[in-house]
Amino acid sequence: MRNSYGVNDGAKEFEFICACCGKPQRGSPAYGYDKPMEYFDIPENERGDRVQYDTDTCVIDRDQHYIKCTLDIPIIGAAEPLCWGVWIKLSATAFESYRDGIGSDQSSFKEVGWLTCTLPGYNELDQGGSLINLEVDVVGNPAGLRPSAYLSERDHPLVRDQHNGISWAQAKAYVSSMPH
Template identity: 45%
Template sequence: MFERLLRKRSFKYKCNECGKHHEGSPSFSVKYPPYYFDVPETERSNRIQYCDDLCKIVPSDNDTSEDPIYCIRVILEIPIIGASEPFTWGVWITQSEENFEKYTETFETDQSDEQSFGWLPVNLPFYNNTQIGEPLTHLEGEVYWGSKGQRPKVILWKNAHQLAVDQRKGISWKQATKIANQANGGREPRAEVFK
């Protein structure tokens, strides 16, 4: 009995994107920064430079009051109490123009000694409390750039938003399942003890 309790739990779930079964703690990603959808579809090819890790959005020609938006994709981890791996989100965080340029120039090298400040727009299942028509909540965070081939990680600054609280304190197995269910489009991941 004691040995069974010491085992770490693991999830098994079917991915909505690829249709395959995966094992391990839940991992979900956001394909585009939320600002991407603020740009009319007909203007995106002219105003957005995008790849899986970087996104730059310039204002429209008519808008002289706005600055470009610079985003990089980062990993946000939330510990799951009693699990061997964290709940992982692939999210977008803003960067200053200077940090964005430095990040892109050194992208192919080891960046593990670098870090920068960024704003995380909260547009995640379970954590997004913004009503339709209201601006998204933005949380402050420290971005720790990764070694070559690894995405940076973000540690949110201490505040009362549930996402920041969960990153600091961790979430229960039950809560992780609930969040994964919402992020997985209502399909329940199967949780079991890892053997």
């Protein structure tokens, strides 16, 4: 059980009805972004020259460095969290340290980064203010697993939800319109 905050004792499998297909779904969902938002700021015809990208890392204009991390939001009573694959901006030094260790155990990797995406239910217009540039602690994991992103203390609904968990009803509301 990936439960960093201890909110789920004796938990069960999460279930919901997909709003897209109407079928019941079992298991906590995981969603992610293929590229950092800043990637889309680059004109399509310039991306080949300005962007170095793979599924785990992205460098834009040689001075913007991103890695893909998991950001888990515990669902109270569920065995597994709602998991987001998010892009985190790192310093050049931290990025190189992470990239040098890809494929090996990175459990000792710990850096500060900044969230660079929006999430349904947490966007500026939804509640709580912008997610862009929320500070996160990036913590490495064993080989084969993406690093984890833990939001730093701040008065933002996403920070509270990552630390305290969300109800089944909240989780269902967040994922009901997301494709599976």
